[in-house]
Amino acid sequence: MIKILHLSFILISLSSFVGRLVLSETRPELLKLKILKIAPHIIDTLLLLSGITLVIQGAWLSTEYSWIIAKITALVFYIGLGVVTMRTRGTKRWLAFAGAMACFVYIGIVAVTKDPFFFI
Numbered sequence: 001m002i003k004i005l006h007l008s009f010i011l012i013s014l015s016s017f018v019g020r021l022v023l024s025e026t027r028p029e030l031l032k033l034k035i036l037k038i039a040p041h042i043i044d045t046l047l048l049l050s051g052i053t054l055v056i057q058g059a060w061l062s063t064e065y066s067w068i069i070a071k072i073t074a075l076v077f078y079i080g081l082g083v084v085t086m087r088t089r090g091t092k093r094w095l096a097f098a099g100a101m102a103c104f105v106y107i108g109i110v111a112v113t114k115d116p117f118f119f120i
């Protein structure tokens with residue numbers, strides 16, 4: 001059940017990020033709406049909380065947890081690059097966006113393989 005919530009928050013978080021980016025390029029004035037400023041923080045907090053709940057539920061810290069450290073580290077980069085994406089324009093924006101997407105995909109693969117070095 002929590003895993004379904006976790007996966008749903010991931011999809012909502014990604015769509016809200018891409019949606020805000022599209023709005024920023026097409027209708028930037030809409031981003032000033034209070035709901036569009038607050039909602040992403042609520043969604044990302046719920047995503048993090050669902051992840052932490054899964055860690056506790058699966059007692060992951062008492063087994064092999066390097067993949068969880070990798071996930072959280074990549075999440076910090078994902079959020080940071082997301083902030084850069086929304087605050088810049090032009091090439092810098094698209095490079096930051098590509099980096100954020102790479103982190104997102106990495107987090108997803110690490111979640112499934114439970115191996116931070118799956119690419120080696």
Ligand code: HEM
Pocket residue numbers: 006010047048050051052054055058060068071072075078104107108111112113
């Ligand atoms: C953008 C952020 C995140 C993405 C894309 C993501 C992705 C995923 C995916 C795809 C799964 C399902 C894996 C499977 O069923 O094989 C999963 C499960 C899980 N995630 Fe996340 N996650 C994110 C954030 C987090 C965070 C921040 C934490 C920890 C604080 C976390 C902890 C977990 C745990 C413990 C599981 C359950 C693993 C299992 O029971 O097999 N996740 N995540």
